[in-house]
Amino acid sequence: MVIIFAALAMGGLGYGRYESNKYDEYKLEVATLAQKQIDKNEAQAKQQALINKGISNEYEAKLSAIRAYYGGMHNASGSAMPSLPLSSSGTNASPADQLLACATTTQQLVSLQEWVNEQVALK
Numbered sequence: 001m002v003i004i005f006a007a008l009a010m011g012g013l014g015y016g017r018y019e020s021n022k023y024d025e026y027k028l029e030v031a032t033l034a035q036k037q038i039d040k041n042e043a044q045a046k047q048q049a050l051i052n053k054g055i056s057n058e059y060e061a062k063l064s065a066i067r068a069y070y071g072g073m074h075n076a077s078g079s080a081m082p083s084l085p086l087s088s089s090g091t092n093a094s095p096a097d098q099l100l101a102c103a104t105t106t107q108q109l110v111s112l113q114e115w116v117n118e119q120v121a122l123k
Contacts, residue, residue, distance in 0.1 A: 044122055051118045059111040066107060070100040 047122055048119065051115065051122075055111055055115045055118070058114075059107065062107050062111070063104060066103045067100065070103060
């Protein structure tokens with residue numbers, strides 16, 4: 001009876017050690033996967049920051065070019081025509097101002113689309 005009990009006890013200890021080793025391996029695997037995910041997230045955050053900076057710089061440069069182009073279209077001092085009568089400023093906006101507003105809005109949308117496309121491409 002003692003021999004049987006000793007054999008069962010030894011078998012139980014061996015099985016417990018086996019399960020403990022499996023659990024330790026599982027914890028190591030989970031820790032490794034977690035670290036890989038953290039590294040991936042950090043790399044992706046760096047890429048997103050680069051994209052944000054690039055798109056922002058490109059947008060500002062294009063916006064500056066648009067303002068330079070449309071800002072030169074209206075030369076108030078060169079006009080021999082009388083000025084428009086005073087009324088609300090919204091109705092008397094010059095065509096150059098309207099084109100500038102349209103061009104800047106269009107560029108903003110184009111830049112936003114580029115940003116979204118580059119962000120989606122990261123995934």
